[in-house]
Each structure stands twice: as C-alpha cells, then as structure tokens.
Amino acid sequence: MNFLGMGPLELIVILALALVVFGPDKLPEMAQQVGKAIREVRKMTSEVTDEIHRSIEPEPKRAIRPPADAISRPASSPSPPPPAEPPIPRASARGPDVEPPY
Numbered sequence: 001m002n003f004l005g006m007g008p009l010e011l012i013v014i015l016a017l018a019l020v021v022f023g024p025d026k027l028p029e030m031a032q033q034v035g036k037a038i039r040e041v042r043k044m045t046s047e048v049t050d051e052i053h054r055s056i057e058p059e060p061k062r063a064i065r066p067p068a069d070a071i072s073r074p075a076s077s078p079s080p081p082p083p084a085e086p087p088i089p090r091a092s093a094r095g096p097d098v099e100p101p102y
Contacts, residue, residue, distance in 0.1 A: 006014075019027055 018030070022030060
C-alpha cells in the first residue's frame with residue numbers, strides 16, 4: 001500500500017505524532033474535518049472535469065432544413081388505381097367445380 005508516496009510505517013508514525021501533539025480528544029474532530037475537506041475537493045474536481053468535458057465535446061449537429069418556399073416538388077400525377085383482385089370462386093350448391101387431385 002502506497003498512500004501519497006508514503007508506506008504504512010510512515011503513516012503510523014505520523015498518526016502517533018498527531019495523537020501526541022493534539023491529544024485523543026481533538027484527533028477524531030480533526031479527522032472528521034480532513035474527511036470533509038477531501039470530499040469537497042473531490043466534488044469540486046469532478047464538477048470541473050465534467051464542465052471541461054462538456055465544453056470540449058462537439059455539439060450535436062442539427063438538421064438544417066431549407067425554408068418551405070425553397071422546396072420544389074414535382075407535379076404530382078394521379079396514381080393509377082390498384083389492380084382489382086380476381087373474384088373468389090364460390091362452391092355451387094351441387095358441389096365444387098374442380099375435383100381435388102387426390
């Protein structure tokens with residue numbers, strides 16, 4: 001484990017010195033304040049990096065449409081009617097007109 005270039009032994013020595021200098025009553029309060037400060041710094045750096053990313057990213061291209069007057073459309077010709085479907089043969093009363101092949 002390497003925290004800010006310091007090994008575990010250096011961190012233990014620094015904590016022991018802080019305990020001797022500030023005493024056991026003040027040490028928890030100071031650790032809380034240091035934790036809050038670190039959280040604020042992280043929050044501010046993430047906000048700054050988000051803002052930088054937003055400013056660097058290109059804006060999405062929007063479709064540019066010409067004015068409605070500039071659009072020329074071909075003259076529409078009437079479309080031919082759809083082809084009529086052939087009538088469906090119906091079975092007569094005497095039976096079907098065509099015998100099945102089986």
